Amino acid sequence: MSSQTSSLTAGQPAPVFEAQSTAGSVQMSDLQGQAVVIYFYPRDNTPGCTIEAQGFKEHWPAFQEQNCLIYGVSRDSMTAHTKFSNKLELPFALISDPDETVCNLFGVMRDKMMYGKQVRGIERSTFLIDAQGNVAKVWRGVKVPGHVEEVLQAVRDL
Template identity: 55%
Template sequence: MTAISVGEAIPPFTATSTHGDISLDTLKGRKTVLYFYPKDNTPGCTTQAQGFRDLHSEFEAAGARIIGVSRDSLKSHQNFTAKHELPFALISDADESLCTLFKVIKMKNMYGKQVRGIERSTFLIDENGVLVKEWRGLRVPGHVDAVLQAVREH
């Protein structure tokens, strides 16, 4: 599978989430905010998830659903969801198929060591399954507000 770029349709996929299987067909008809994050229950990832949670009703009012993606297990996602009362689905991408499609796996420095991990990234997909905007290597503060603004503009 080749990586997706802005302006291109998302190829068919199916992924397991805390809300059941999610596929390209289930995304069509509504805007989707697909955000990739490194790991459940880490400080930045928790802050980001809480930001999307806190503005969830505003995303819904703007016609968009939110879906988080990491390589964590479904069990880890279920615990993370319960602990932080997340109203949106989290996809377990243990085989990295979505991570590969969206090119979010990068070499990163952790405590002076090179490790392979998810680069925090967010993608806005339109009602027809076309990628319309992306944010890569982002910082958490202010990001959720920027995504909400983009959803309202598209």
């Protein structure tokens, strides 16, 4: 297992991708002209991931006021995403990335220790993309409390 690091930093063009989501196909190239928050999380229906999704849901109207889209990304299946999204009544789409294509473009896959074993998984990370399609801000190793509010403030500061 090797850790892949990404040099993706603020000011660089956002990676271009196409992926399936709970709202259909998402193409990064179609999203220019508005801000986009892409947050990567380890797994549907786990405590931290549920709290994070609920935070983005709670602040959804404020993100909309800023003409900002939100996408959550994990390796879960579309079936799992649909159940998770319906259960939490999420107003934004979840992208299914089982083959880690989008995760690798953003460099969020990491080797982690879980119950004393080394496992490969998603490092909780968030990327703010500006209306021109450039990365405006990067958060890696995210701690959930207060994170959504910090992201919203960064969107307002664009």
